[in-house]
Amino acid sequence: MQTFRIAAAATLAATVSFAFAQDKPKPPPAWHQGKPPAMLDSKLAPLAGKLTETPAAEIPLDKLKVPKGFKVELWATGLPGGRAMARGDQGKIYVGTRGLGRVYEVSDSGDKRSVRVVVDKLVQPAGVAFQGGSLYVMAIDKVLRYDGIEDKPDVAPVDMTEKFALPPEQHHNWKYIAFGPDKKLYVPFGAPCNICEPPPEYAQIRRYNADGSGMEVIAKGVRNSVGFDWHPKTGQLWFTDHGRDWMGDAGPEDELNRISKAGQNFGYPYCHANGVADPDVKKDKPCDGVTKPVALMGPHAAVMGVKFYTGTMFPKAYQGTMFIARKGSWNRTKKFGYDVVTVKSGADGKNAKLTPFLTGFMDPKDDSFWGRPAYLLQMPDGALLVSDEQNGAIYRVSYAGGKK
């Protein structure tokens, strides 16, 4: 009798849960977003990346404009999809990609550069960082460390994947990674959607010890940050963040943020930019407790790499100024960004002023573009390297002119 009752109950429970499953299917995955009804007729789509080599002769360098006294040269080509750059102790430059799955190594012999592929067939290995003689590569599902790679080009990587416990979603989870002044590795985990309630392991910036231990979440409510740097005086982390799509041409604008206290909330998915409530994911007082940006960086601008300038080559006015690459918009009827800008502000983030610095990748007259500046690297001589993801090229910006 007892047994029967349990069996009957189990059958009933199974039936009920089955019926329940039939009536209420589990919610769609986070990537099931599409466009909101108001944007259904939009013809916008992400711009095609270029995966083949662009020969130097096809890069219209003469179209680029910089302030008086500055000079732009084509420093390296032949790195299709190349974006974030990390410099080794001995001067080799490591460059990550997304779709192409490669990490490049650029060697500089003074008058020319050669490029080789360190590793390929990875899933979006966008993150590269260098510390203590080792190259760190972070893909969606893999973390590799190449010890002593500058001396040992064929060194086998140490697989550190397990230590970092990377979540599985790809969308917005290609990485920018960098070591901070505290020697810890900083890693963003974007929201796996355009706009959604992100699962708990996403929409945040974390830091780890170099071996993957001691993970801490240092910023929350971060939609998709793929660039950050530390203020040279305060040591605080400043990071860029992409605003959401499909809310129209005006924004919400991309952000430049500053972390003044670990664990701060930057608003996603409820509150964007300077206090714009989300129309799709709503809650009461969406902007309460949200840390507002230092600067708004433009609608759909795709703010990428950032660098506080600490060199002495550029004029004094640029010392401590932040350079920011804006890869340029797709979710907008008129293109926006496609440049490198400077942001000058107080160390507390007040009175930020944005000024165009390197322009000419995009032509507003016919809404065309030929290049997409993505990341910045300051060289020991104070020159600035700028990667162009569209052409797989790196430019060198130097100052040659007159009085500083």
Next chain:
Amino acid sequence: MAHRTGRWAAALTALFLCTAEAQAPGASRAAPERAKPCAACHGADGNSVLPGIPSIAGQPKVFIENLLVLTREGLRGSPTMQTLMHGVKDAEIRELAAYFSALPARSTPGPLDKPMFERGRALAAKMHCGNCHRPDYAGQAQMPRLAAQREDFLNDILRSYRDSPPPGSDTMMASVLYRVPDADLRALAHYMAHLK
């Protein structure tokens, strides 16, 4: 993309049985040397007559370039295609893409099922396929041509996108096809295949 290993044998056989014409019908220029093995499966003029093998004539240049690069890198495509692309240089890939994108796409469909065609047309409009693939479904940039593609291939690839969406950075296609029933996918494939 969604080629399956099962097609390998057939494709490989075809590769050895067929030889390419020096110049495809309708081509404005001679085929590059590298295009010759392609003809064995994808048709002398880039329009496939083999079950499950896609037509490549008239596909957007960027779409062909990117797919061939990813195939060469071992990140997409069938084992046959990966073998064929091994060691092919970027400049050659650009030539192949320029050549096949300029060939006219020709529809080689089976008998027309008018109600199914109309159902497919209505679904395509409702699902806004033309916003990215263009109103004539000729494709653009990284987004493939659908018009005049083989019906069996379209049906396979739509199911594959729905059931195991390719990861990638853009989830739009996966999102559009989320939970779309088989019958709707068949109607879409039938409609697109019969377009010129």
